[in-house]
Amino acid sequence: MNTHSRDLQKICMHIPKAEMHIHIEGSFEPELMMEIAKWNNISIPFKSIEEVKDTYIFKNLQEFLDIYYENCSVLIEQEDFEDLIYAYIKKGSSQGLKYAEIFFESQTHLKKE
Numbered sequence: 001m002n003t004h005s006r007d008l009q010k011i012c013m014h015i016p017k018a019e020m021h022i023h024i025e026g027s028f029e030p031e032l033m034m035e036i037a038k039w040n041n042i043s044i045p046f047k048s049i050e051e052v053k054d055t056y057i058f059k060n061l062q063e064f065l066d067i068y069y070e071n072c073s074v075l076i077e078q079e080d081f082e083d084l085i086y087a088y089i090k091k092g093s094s095q096g097l098k099y100a101e102i103f104f105e106s107q108t109h110l111k112k113e
Contacts, residue, residue: 019092019100024081025108027088028071030056036083037074044070072108 030052037044046052058064075081085102092100 013094014096016098017092017096019097019102021101021103022088023103023105024085024088025072025075025105026068027091028084029087029091032083032087033071033074036080040074040076040080042074042076044074069108072105075109 030049034044034046034049034052036042046055052067055063055067058067075084081104088102089097089100
């Protein structure tokens, strides 16, 4: 990355931002997903954070949906959702997020027993 790109990236990190539509489950970071899976004793098909990160390079909508639903499968307890929203707000605020319209995908979680 050249000097101009780094300067532009630094400037962009501090510009006030608004997130007009985000499904909170889509903001799951690999580290938190693996941590919550471990807490809830949920088996996931990943052995490392790097392996999860590799799936975050989407080639199409279906690839995104595959990891989206895999991530959703580890969200069981109320605290899991609290941790997810806290992580999103913490990261967003560090990047200049001032406003967010956050959605929760309730139907995805109704299928759980």
